[in-house]
Amino acid sequence: VLISCGSINSPKLLQLSGVGDAKDLQQVGIQVIHNLPGVGKNLQDHxxxxxxxxxxxxVTLYGLFNNPFLKLYYGAQWFLFNKGLLAHSHxxxxxxxxxxxxxxxxxxxxxxxxxxxxxxxxxxxxxxxxxxxxxxxxxxxxxxxxxxxxxxxDMPIIQFNYLETEGDxxxxxxxxxxxxxxxxxxxxxxxxxxxxxxxxxxxxxxxxxxxxxxxxxxAYHPSCTNMMGIDSMSVVDTDTKVYGIANLRVVDSSILPDIVSGNLNASTVMIAEKASDIILGKQEAEPVEIDFYKAA
Ligand SMILES: Cc1cc2nc3c(=O)[nH]c(=O)nc-3n(C[C@H](O)[C@H](O)[C@H](O)COP(=O)(O)OP(=O)(O)OC[C@H]3O[C@@H](n4cnc5c(N)ncnc54)[C@H](O)[C@@H]3O)c2cc1C
Missing domain, CATH: 3.30.410.40 (Cholesterol Oxidase; domain 2)
Known part of the structure; x- marks a missing residue:
């Protein structure tokens, strides 16, 4: 079974299924199947x-937002020809x-x-x-x-704790x-x-x-709530398998241990690509050395 419900709903589904922090589950009357304290923890965002x-x-988009005729014009241009102001994200x-x-x-x-x-x-x-x-x-x-x-x-309780640290x-x-x-x-x-x-x-x-x-x-980048790792707060192992439960994997942005430097979509696609290789038993590719800018 692969869970891919995203960083809010994947931990929610695990918790509803009795996999999570035993104390928290008992508080809402869920029978504990497996005490895995890291489920739902480590939530990060940008x-x-x-x-x-x-x-x-x-020269900005102001004219477009406030003029219904322009909206219609550019909307039609995009719809018919895939061109114009609405053909890209700006x-x-x-x-x-x-x-x-x-x-x-x-x-x-x-x-x-x-x-x-x-x-x-x-x-x-x-x-x-x-x-x-x-x-x-x-x-x-x-x-x-x-x-x-x-x-x-019911919606889960989501507590981001933004700006908790002086560093942030x-x-x-x-x-x-x-x-x-x-x-x-x-x-x-x-x-x-x-x-x-x-x-x-x-x-x-x-x-x-x-x-x-x-x-x-x-920036709509919730992540890391079922983190991959090897410590007691980790939820999945390096093969994306949920600790302590047979035949259960999580494959989405929730398994990132730490949020990445950038928007999450590409990383999430790569998580899925990598997980499918693991599931299919494909040989791991050799790492490629690429010369990139490193801060001094
Ligand atoms: C408004 C917005 C703008 C964004 N812009 C960008 C951007 O420009 N660039 C970028 O890189 N990233 C962007 N992101 C972030 C990126 O979309 C997410 O990080 C990424 O989609 C996470 O992938 P995921 O598979 O973890 O979760 P999701 O993409 O959320 O996929 C989870 C899926 O599971 C489904 N689901 C949830 N619960 C259940 C359930 N109980 N049963 C069945 N299905 C369920 C959901 O409907 C959804 O289809 C944006 C996000 C948002 C919300």
């Missing part, structure tokens, strides 16, 4: 901060940065978006503007997913500082209007922390 600016030129531009020599990897990721994301994209912007999304790639805060009740139809808070501040540095470059000058968020008067750590706490949003 929490992102938006650094938003008004745009001095009418999030193609991004980059990585290292905020401090304490890190031996680029610890912050940026996406540039030629408009504003407000309330998860549910609200339209009211002006031409653009933004960076920036987040620490390897946050150290850890959360959990637990059953609310034994009813499968510092990296979020650095997200803002590096974004500001990039936006202050000469090439942005003709476009760069007023800083909308956090707002240029928000400068010291306390002010930044307040805005970060109030405005950061998930």
């Amino acid at each position: 929490l992102e901060m938006y650094v938003q600016h008004e745009c001095k030129k009418p 999030l193609e531009l991004g980059g990585f940065a290292r905020s401090s020599t304490d890190f031996d990897h680029p610890n912050i990721q940026f996406h540039f978006f030629p408009s504003l994301v407000i309330n998860h994209g549910l609200e339209n912007p009211d002006k031409h503007a653009f933004q960076f999304h920036a987040y620490p790639n390897r946050p150290t805060s850890r959360g959990w997913v637990k059953l609310r009740t034994s009813n499968p139809n 808070r510092q990296q979020m501040r650095d997200c803002v500082k590096i974004s500001r540095k990039i936006f202050s470059q000469k090439s942005f000058k003709e476009y760069l209007g007023k800083e909308i968020s956090p707002g240029i008067d928000i400068q010291n750590n306390d002010e930044l922390d307040e805005v970060i706490r109030n405005t950061s949003e998930t």
